Amino acid sequence: MLSVDLAARKAGVRPGTPVAKAQALYPDLIIMDADLEGDRTGLEKLALWFQQRIAPLVAVDVPDGLVLDTTGADHLHGGESAMLAEMVGRLRDAGITARAVVADTLGAAHALARYGRARTLVVPAGETAAAIADLPIEALRLPDSMIEGLRALGVATIAPLAAMPRAPLALRFGPDVARRLDQAYGRISEAILPVRPVDPVTVSRNFAEPIGAAETIARYIGKLVPPLCQGLEERGQGARRLDLVLHRVDSRTEAIRIATATPVRDVKRLVRLLCEKIETIDPGFGIERMVLTATLAELIAPRQKISSLIAEEEPDVSDLIDTLANRVGHHSLYRFAPVESDVPERSFCRVPALAPDDQKDWPEHWPRPTRLLARPEPVQAMAELPDQPPLFFIWRGVRRKVKCADGPERVFGEWWQGDAELTTVRDYFRLEDTSGERFWVYRSGDGERGETGSQGWFLHGIFG
Amino acid sequence: MSTPLSRPLLEALRDQIRRLEGSATRRRTVLPFGIRDIDRRLPGGGLALGALHEVAGGGNDALNSAAAGQFAAGIAARTKGKVLWIVTRQDLFAPALKQVGLGGSRVIYVEAGADQDALACFEEGLRHGGLGAVVAEVARLSMTASRRLQLAAETSGALGIAVRRWRRQTEAADFGQPTASVTRWRISALPSESLPVPGVGRARWLLELIRARAGEAADFEVEACDGHGKLGSGHLSLPAAVADGPDQEKAGRRRTRA
Numbered sequence: 001m002l003s004v005d006l007a008a009r010k011a012g013v014r015p016g017t018p019v020a021k022a023q024a025l026y027p028d029l030i031i032m033d034a035d036l037e038g039d040r041t042g043l044e045k046l047a048l049w050f051q052q053r054i055a056p057l058v059a060v061d062v063p064d065g066l067v068l069d070t071t072g073a074d075h076l077h078g079g080e081s082a083m084l085a086e087m088v089g090r091l092r093d094a095g096i097t098a099r100a101v102v103a104d105t106l107g108a109a110h111a112l113a114r115y116g117r118a119r120t121l122v123v124p125a126g127e128t129a130a131a132i133a134d135l136p137i138e139a140l141r142l143p144d145s146m147i148e149g150l151r152a153l154g155v156a157t158i159a160p161l162a163a164m165p166r167a168p169l170a171l172r173f174g175p176d177v178a179r180r181l182d183q184a185y186g187r188i189s190e191a192i193l194p195v196r197p198v199d200p201v202t203v204s205r206n207f208a209e210p211i212g213a214a215e216t217i218a219r220y221i222g223k224l225v226p227p228l229c230q231g232l233e234e235r236g237q238g239a240r241r242l243d244l245v246l247h248r249v250d251s252r253t254e255a256i257r258i259a260t261a262t263p264v265r266d267v268k269r270l271v272r273l274l275c276e277k278i279e280t281i282d283p284g285f286g287i288e289r290m291v292l293t294a295t296l297a298e299l300i301a302p303r304q305k306i307s308s309l310i311a312e313e314e315p316d317v318s319d320l321i322d323t324l325a326n327r328v329g330h331h332s333l334y335r336f337a338p339v340e341s342d343v344p345e346r347s348f349c350r351v352p353a354l355a356p357d358d359q360k361d362w363p364e365h366w367p368r369p370t371r372l373l374a375r376p377e378p379v380q381a382m383a384e385l386p387d388q389p390p391l392f393f394i395w396r397g398v399r400r401k402v403k404c405a406d407g408p409e410r411v412f413g414e415w416w417q418g419d420a421e422l423t424t425v426r427d428y429f430r431l432e433d434t435s436g437e438r439f440w441v442y443r444s445g446d447g448e449r450g451e452t453g454s455q456g457w458f459l460h461g462i463f464g
Numbered sequence: 465m466s467t468p469l470s471r472p473l474l475e476a477l478r479d480q481i482r483r484l485e486g487s488a489t490r491r492r493t494v495l496p497f498g499i500r501d502i503d504r505r506l507p508g509g510g511l512a513l514g515a516l517h518e519v520a521g522g523g524n525d526a527l528n529s530a531a532a533g534q535f536a537a538g539i540a541a542r543t544k545g546k547v548l549w550i551v552t553r554q555d556l557f558a559p560a561l562k563q564v565g566l567g568g569s570r571v572i573y574v575e576a577g578a579d580q581d582a583l584a585c586f587e588e589g590l591r592h593g594g595l596g597a598v599v600a601e602v603a604r605l606s607m608t609a610s611r612r613l614q615l616a617a618e619t620s621g622a623l624g625i626a627v628r629r630w631r632r633q634t635e636a637a638d639f640g641q642p643t644a645s646v647t648r649w650r651i652s653a654l655p656s657e658s659l660p661v662p663g664v665g666r667a668r669w670l671l672e673l674i675r676a677r678a679g680e681a682a683d684f685e686v687e688a689c690d691g692h693g694k695l696g697s698g699h700l701s702l703p704a705a706v707a708d709g710p711d712q713e714k715a716g717r718r719r720t721r722a
Contacts, residue, residue: 315594317546317572324574324585332575336558336568348558348568357569362559370530370537372557403655406664432664436655437524461557463667464534464653464688 002034003064006097039063054087059192065113067106067192084120104128106192107184111139111158129185133159140180146173158184201231202293210249210286217246217287218275224292225271232297238263241296244274246281247289254281259330260322261354263298269319273326321353338362342411343426344372344460366409367430369440369461376458379441386447389429393441395459400433410446425452430463438463495542495623499686502671506647507678511539514621515646516590516614518605518639520628522652522670526636529601529629531651531669531688534564536599536625538689541565543596543623548589550574550582550600564689570596583609586624593620601627603635610643639674648675654685666690 001017011026023029043060050066051058059067070083084100091098101116103109103123108131112121115135123131132139135158137150149172155161162181169177182188203224211217221244232238240263244256256277264270325333334350338360341347347362362368381390389405407429413421428442440461445453494510496503503509511517517539521532533556540547541564549556549571558568574589576582579602589598590613605626617624626645630636639650650672656665667688673681 315545317592317594320548320589320592320594321572323588327588328574328576328581328585334573334575335571336573338559338568344557344559353572359569361567361569362562364563368557368560368563370534370557370560371528371555372560374555404658404662404664430664432656434655435523436653436668438653438664438667462528462530464530464532464560 036063050087054083061110065110067110069192070102080122081120084122088120103131105184105186106190107141107180108132108186110141111135111184115139129162132184133157133162137161140177140184142176142180146176149173150177200293200295201228201235201237201297202291203227203231204289204291206289207287210288212283212286214278217278217281217283217290220290221274221278221292222271224290225267225274228292228294229265229267229270232265232294235297236299237294237297238265238300239270239294239296240264240298241294242270242274243293243295245291245293246283246287247291248284249286249288250284252284254283254287256281257295258322258326259296260318261325261330261352262318263300264319264322265300266319269322273322276323276326318354325353341414343414344368344411346414367406367463369438370464371462372440373460373462376442376460379457379459381441381443381457383443383447389431390441390457393431393439393457393459395439400431400435400437400439402431403434404432406430408443411442423449423451428460493621495539499684502673502684502686505673505679505682506676511623512646513623514618516610516617516624516626516644518626518628518643518645518648520636520639520648520650522650522672525652526628526630526639527633529627531653531667532627532629532649533601534560534689535649535651535669535671536627537561537566538564539623539625540571540597540599541689545570545594545596547571547596548574548585548598550576550585550589550598552576552579552582552601552603579604583613586626587613587616590616590622590624591620593622595622597623597625599625599627601629603628603630604638605643605645607641607643610645614644614646645675646677647673647679650674 001013001015001019001022003015004013008022008026008029011029013022013025013029017025019031023031040060040062043062043064043066047058047060047066050068054068054070058069061067070080080102084102088098088100099113099116099119101109101113101118101121101123103112104125105128108123108128111132112123112135115138116131137155137158138147140158140161142150150161155164158181161177162185166178179188183190205220205224207220211220224244228239228242239260241257241259246254246256248254256274258270258273258277260273321333330352333353335353335355336348337351337355337358339347339349377395379393379395381393383390387408389407390402392399392401394400408427409429411426411428413424415422424444425446426442426444427446428440430438431441432438439459440463441457441459443453443455443457445455447455493513494506494508495513496510497506506512519532519536520526521529525531537560540549541561547566547570551573552575554573554575556573558571561571562568574582574585576585582600582602583605586598586600586602589595589600605628610626613624613626616622628639630638639648652670652672654668654670656668659665669686669688671684671686673679673683675681
């Protein structure tokens, strides 16, 4: 066991417990494989987040911690304890249980955050020694073998260890014990390696006179985008996400964010996308500073153009996709791709509009209705024999006499989807009523055995 | 055209009209249906590209738009390039579009929240010009909106199809209102021809060409779009009977004015 949550801790499981023992303690325990690499990436992302919001210097402390140099940053958050409360609260909102400690040294803060009692703690300057005196020696970031050795000597907490003579300790355990003690007490300094954000391409412009008219904003967007595109070009990148931050004179900020489906470096296209969003901002008393940042940029891979000798080139529609996506949202812009399933509502899935074409398509041998109802609607119908199509059916209060019919097309439940589908069956019929309208109607079940379905009739689609 | 006008004079007048319409520089192209009786009725010998066309279902299909949707898909399938299909409620079944030759990889769907958004996306799509066809399912289409769409289609040369689909039968009377579209079609399902064996035959439609700019109204009875057509796909093939006598034409015009 590497890590356990609160519920598991209450059940008596501790980090370090063997899995078999933990399962014996609590049979329904949910065990997940540790993903150390994923944890590290997550931690780095979190570090960047902290760097943007809390303090300028943030380092990753694998496997489970972050180190922040908050010197000169706490006043922005209303003091050190308020800052800690905010940090822990925000993490709790995101579903992460965290503890935070401010201390004079990294070693002390590290020890108190992991082995202290309080969830958030601010150790006043100069009281570090007293604060860590009673902590177990595991808190000192020493290797396990050393901890065992020290325990064999009868040392359990930090204060007695610090009081021991240095020379025999160094002789027996090497210089690490003394170094970690000195780091915790602040006698030697410890450097941290802060995370560095991938510096984004950014351009800004200050205005002597605040601007406010939509046309003026549009004009300056037109002036900001070309240097940004030039900056992107120098790196061989294209923008996937652009943020335009407008600082107002009353020190509020308004922002426009646009996203593109593919990396874009086209000035005209980016200007157009940004200008379409101008109506969403409120300039207030005026805007004195505009900052345009390519928050997310990707490499533009050079692409081979199709020679007109071989085939006609397909017109590029990615700019249209971007325009529409910024208008209606990315989730409302899609294509349908085939899924290998005989159940009609499972035979397609939505894929992004510019997803690569996988050359698959639906089989053509069975007629399919133009419109498929989102939810099959129950109809009243009557068939003479289980194998036969209904003679009439009543849908939405209208009785329709069936003139001719095709079917049944039997669709079996997909047993791999769930036990309930092991026996289920649908019999699809194509019905044409006397006026010539065609419907796709199915009976839930095979008409004979009860376990195959409710034997009720449903209308699922309308043919064109 | 029974008036004995000399041909050069007629051509000169047509040129003048074309110049007035501001489309003198653009070559007018059409998408023929491949059925002589229909193409003969349409100016230019087919469905004009770079224009807006309106399609609605007749009877119950005004609400379901199954036949009208299939008809629009058949037209879109015969164009080249991607197709933008704008809907306000998504119930299209992509395998059915595949069966008229419009494969899943060609259609990009846009789900717009309201008619206004759908129209804005429609115009955007028509203006782009890189698409084969732009299809939008809208209920209301005002004269102003349709003029914008028609102009957008004219400038880019894109084919625009507005599938009119209403939520209530009473709203379908809106189809009589004038719009700037070049043609207006009403598609109603007809009983299929009875087969010698039990089963459903190939679907048949009544196509009512209610309005055609510089053309005349007409009714056609056709068999529904087929994905296995000989020339490409999605042809409207083999008119079973072409019922477009003079009295039907009058009826068509009456409906247009209604």
